[in-house]
Amino acid sequence: xTTTIIHxxxxxxxxxxxxxxxxxxxxxxxxxxxxxxxxxxxxxKMFSADGRLMNISPNLQPNIPESSYRLELVAAELNREGMPxxxxxxxNRLQHLESRVMEEVGGDLLCDLKVQVESFKRKLESxxxxxxxxxxxxxxxxxxPKVSQKPKSPELSVQExxxxxxxxxxxxxxxxxxxxxxxxxxTPIFDNWQWEEAEMLVLLQVMxxxxxxxxxxxxELDVLQNFLFEVFCHYxxxxxxxxxxxxxxxxxxxxxxxxxxLRSKLTRVDLLIMLTSALCxxxxxxxxNNVYQINAQTDLxxxxxxxxxxxxxxxxxxxGIMAKPECNILQNLSNERYRHIRGGMIxxxxxxxxxxxxxxxxxxxxxxxxxxxxxxxHKEVLMKTMVKVSDISNEARPMxxxxxxxxxxxxxxxxxxxxxxxxxxxxxxxxxxxxxSRPSSQTNFIRFVLLPLFSELTKLFPCLQQHIVxxxxxxxxxxxxxxxAGDQEASTA
Numbered sequence: 001x002t003t004t005i006i007h008x009x010x011x012x013x014x015x016x017x018x019x020x021x022x023x024x025x026x027x028x029x030x031x032x033x034x035x036x037x038x039x040x041x042x043x044x045k046m047f048s049a050d051g052r053l054m055n056i057s058p059n060l061q062p063n064i065p066e067s068s069y070r071l072e073l074v075a076a077e078l079n080r081e082g083m084p085x086x087x088x089x090x091x092n093r094l095q096h097l098e099s100r101v102m103e104e105v106g107g108d109l110l111c112d113l114k115v116q117v118e119s120f121k122r123k124l125e126s127x128x129x130x131x132x133x134x135x136x137x138x139x140x141x142x143x144x145p146k147v148s149q150k151p152k153s154p155e156l157s158v159q160e161x162x163x164x165x166x167x168x169x170x171x172x173x174x175x176x177x178x179x180x181x182x183x184x185x186x187t188p189i190f191d192n193w194q195w196e197e198a199e200m201l202v203l204l205q206v207m208x209x210x211x212x213x214x215x216x217x218x219x220e221l222d223v224l225q226n227f228l229f230e231v232f233c234h235y236x237x238x239x240x241x242x243x244x245x246x247x248x249x250x251x252x253x254x255x256x257x258x259x260x261x262l263r264s265k266l267t268r269v270d271l272l273i274m275l276t277s278a279l280c281x282x283x284x285x286x287x288x289n290n291v292y293q294i295n296a297q298t299d300l301x302x303x304x305x306x307x308x309x310x311x312x313x314x315x316x317x318x319x320g321i322m323a324k325p326e327c328n329i330l331q332n333l334s335n336e337r338y339r340h341i342r343g344g345m346i347x348x349x350x351x352x353x354x355x356x357x358x359x360x361x362x363x364x365x366x367x368x369x370x371x372x373x374x375x376x377x378h379k380e381v382l383m384k385t386m387v388k389v390s391d392i393s394n395e396a397r398p399m400x401x402x403x404x405x406x407x408x409x410x411x412x413x414x415x416x417x418x419x420x421x422x423x424x425x426x427x428x429x430x431x432x433x434x435x436x437s438r439p440s441s442q443t444n445f446i447r448f449v450l451l452p453l454f455s456e457l458t459k460l461f462p463c464l465q466q467h468i469v470x471x472x473x474x475x476x477x478x479x480x481x482x483x484x485a486g487d488q489e490a491s492t493a
Contacts, residue, residue, distance in 0.1 A: 315349050
């Protein structure tokens, strides 16, 4: 079997790693972790010879000693026990940025820049987890960021954590996001796990500004910022349907707008409806689906008469946020345009109820032979379909990005089935931890839900074949192989 050989530098010394293509991402990361003599709590970052951040996975491209990669180690956060692992990945970008600045400018200009950056850093709440938009100073030959030695502070309340995110976001929002990040943000391969909450808010702001929504709809910047922050506050800290999921869905919607050149096919109002619907589509999700809401006769099910209770609630929360003048991004529009946008958002968000999946798929399929971008009904079905695709698009992303989302989803599913058992309610079969495995949970979903929907959209936009259909086909093969292996192991046990 052909192996991949990677030449890299760690702490200035040359190293060589060799692994087979069938190694998992975890095994490859463990190999580099050993080379860096890192603990499980450290974060590794790999950079190419020209300074590009690379994903540590079996897909790393082989190289030669003359083009060695650089492996860098980010210190573990000793003072933030229980912090989500994905947030640990931020600090290494700071060290890389400083080295690039040192090479390109140097001298007095760098000193002036450091003074300004240090002033900015003091405004941030957390000194042990700095933003990717800041820098930190070198400490002699020591290349790792300093870890604060002050005593561990008490746990922050939810309100304090949110205010901390708000302060970070507002401090970062005036800084320039690089063109490289802006372009990457337009693709399905964007890695959501590398960004902390305040940074995701900045990137959402970039989406609204780069689509020219602020000038087109007379949205004041501070109103947009208030709106985005309130959206963040109204996502709950649950395993899957959280703010990071909201960001992923919105980012995929944003990417699809650019990949399919929808800016030339739909109006800017249509684009605003789709992007804002993606942003708001799971507001205040409690972590238990509609089936549970109805069977448990919750307040939501009673309020909405068992008809898409969660999706109706998400809509209500969204327009409740916009009812606040300081958060109302639609306040400068005419009543007619407001009603149009509100109606479009309600249609798109209600379309994310999976109970309506076949209905919407069949509607879109029936329009394919005669689809007309100038036809109001056709456009509405397309917009609902695009939001649906964005909502369930994780498997269209690279496996290293998609697979952690499956674990999050299963955790939320298992929490629900456990509650259903405790409360004597019907147990949702695909959520039962005693009957579901990771691969089995995905194969049927990909085969019967994702592929039919994604393939139908690709008929209208053939360019999406490589971006969303081919990755999903690869994911199907991956999980099918795992499922067969598990079945064979079970049969021989």
